[in-house]
Amino acid sequence: MNARLPARALRTLALALATGAAATAMADDENKRMNIDHPVYRSECGSCHIAFPPALLGANSWRAMMAGLDKHFGSDASLDAETAATITKFLVANAGRRDTTGSDGNPQLRISDTPWFRKEHRDGHDGITPGVFRSEAVKSAANCAACHRDAGQGDYSERNIRIPKNGARS
Amino acid sequence: MRNHSLQMLLGAAALIASGFASAETPADFLARYETEARQSSPSFSASAERGEKFFTNTHGGEWSCSTCHTKNPTVRGKHASTGKAIEPMAPGANPERFASTRSVEKWFGRNCKDVLGRTCTPGEKADVVAWLMISPR
Numbered sequence: 001m002n003a004r005l006p007a008r009a010l011r012t013l014a015l016a017l018a019t020g021a022a023a024t025a026m027a028d029d030e031n032k033r034m035n036i037d038h039p040v041y042r043s044e045c046g047s048c049h050i051a052f053p054p055a056l057l058g059a060n061s062w063r064a065m066m067a068g069l070d071k072h073f074g075s076d077a078s079l080d081a082e083t084a085a086t087i088t089k090f091l092v093a094n095a096g097r098r099d100t101t102g103s104d105g106n107p108q109l110r111i112s113d114t115p116w117f118r119k120e121h122r123d124g125h126d127g128i129t130p131g132v133f134r135s136e137a138v139k140s141a142a143n144c145a146a147c148h149r150d151a152g153q154g155d156y157s158e159r160n161i162r163i164p165k166n167g168a169r170s
Numbered sequence: 171m172r173n174h175s176l177q178m179l180l181g182a183a184a185l186i187a188s189g190f191a192s193a194e195t196p197a198d199f200l201a202r203y204e205t206e207a208r209q210s211s212p213s214f215s216a217s218a219e220r221g222e223k224f225f226t227n228t229h230g231g232e233w234s235c236s237t238c239h240t241k242n243p244t245v246r247g248k249h250a251s252t253g254k255a256i257e258p259m260a261p262g263a264n265p266e267r268f269a270s271t272r273s274v275e276k277w278f279g280r281n282c283k284d285v286l287g288r289t290c291t292p293g294e295k296a297d298v299v300a301w302l303m304i305s306p307r
Contacts, residue, residue, distance in 0.1 A: 049252040074251065076280040143253050 036154040038090045044083060048075065050145050050152045052111055054094035061100045061107040062091035073109075112141035127163045137164035196261045196268035200299045206292035214293055221301030224294055229286045235298075238281075243305045260305040268299065 034053035036042060042051045054062065066088045070078040079087070098116070102108045111117055112133075121141070123130050133141040144151040149160045200216060207214040225235040225243075238256055239247040244263040247256035258264040268274055282290040290298075 047254075048249050049254050076283045078280065079276075139253050140251070146253070 032155065032157040034154045034156060035094055038087075040083065041087050041090050044079060044087060046152070048077065049142060051154075052144070053154055053156075054091045055096045056111045056117070057096060057108070057114070058098055058100035059092045059095040061109060062095055063088065064107040065109050066091070110142070117141070126158075126161075132163065135164070194269050194271060196299060196303050199268050199271075199274060200296055200303065203292045203296035203299060207296055211293070214296070216293075216296040216300040218297070218301040218304050221297035221299070225298055225301060231285060231287065233285050235281065235285060237285075243302050260302050262303075262306055267302070 034055055036046075036051045036053055041054075045051050057065075065072070066084055069084065070076055100108045100114050102113070108114055112121075121128055121133075132138055138146040144156075147161050147163050148156050149162055150157075204214060204216050207216075225239070226241050228234045233250060237250045239259050243260035244258050246258055248254070249256060257266070259267060261267040278290055278295055282288065282294075
């Protein structure tokens with residue numbers, strides 16, 4: 001269903017979501033699909049975890065991440081230069097408009113560390129309980145698909161959220 | 171039994187290697203890694219048994235190959251830090267395995283560094299492929 005929406009509308013929505021500015025647009029849950037539609041990106045950056053939506057980090061964060069793939073959150077995710085350049089281009093072109101530089105002056109590399117994410121996923125908000133992210137069923141805030149069932153397809157619609165039952169126990 | 175099937179595989183590998191060098195099959199990888207290994211130890215012969223041991227043991231670090239790929243290469247694994255499902259490693263259970271040099275070399279490179287802190291030797295790679303090729307037994 002979502003797939004039939006015009007690409008431009010999706011992109012606009014994705015951007016709106018990322019900047020956290022358009023509260024009105026976000027009230028429409030049907031359309032919370034974020035652009036991850038790039039085959040190379042999806043296969044290379046979707047092998048160890050789901051392909052995260054580029055709109056959820058600023059361009060500076062993506063550039064910094066792509067410059068350090070050999071030491072990527074404790075894993076070696078290195079790529080040949082040509083593939084890395086292709087992916088960087090896609091990420092930067094679809095990055096969120098909001099700058100995601102951290103308070104220490106360095107670009108934030110985790111979506112789950114950004115103020116937008118923390119606010120949207122704060123305790124008590126829509127069923128999120130203390131400790132849910134550390135629970136056995138979720139393990140990490142980066143495990144978006146533990147709750148957003150179709151995150152692998154870029155779908156973050158509210159109707160596709162299921163917080164794991166044992167999520168509260170950590 | 172095990173030796174017999176391995177011999178057959180090696181035969182197939184040799185055939186393929188001589189016939190069409192560009193073929194991307196598990197047997198092709200086995201033949202290639204064996205050839206490379208023989209450059210430093212001429213009597214090298216891949217061993218599925220060694221491959222299994224290599225794959226399922228840790229090597230001084232926290233992870234073994236099995237931490238993500240499980241000890242049974244015919245079932246789905248799970249990424250140790252992200253929880254994402256990983257399709258089975260045995261070509262007999264997952265025909266997409268050992269079909270592309272680009273993918274195989276990329277992942278041997280990354281995963282060996284994460285598990286061993288160094289690249290895998292051609293002999294280690296040959297052993298692992300030999301083991302994965304005879305699974306399920």
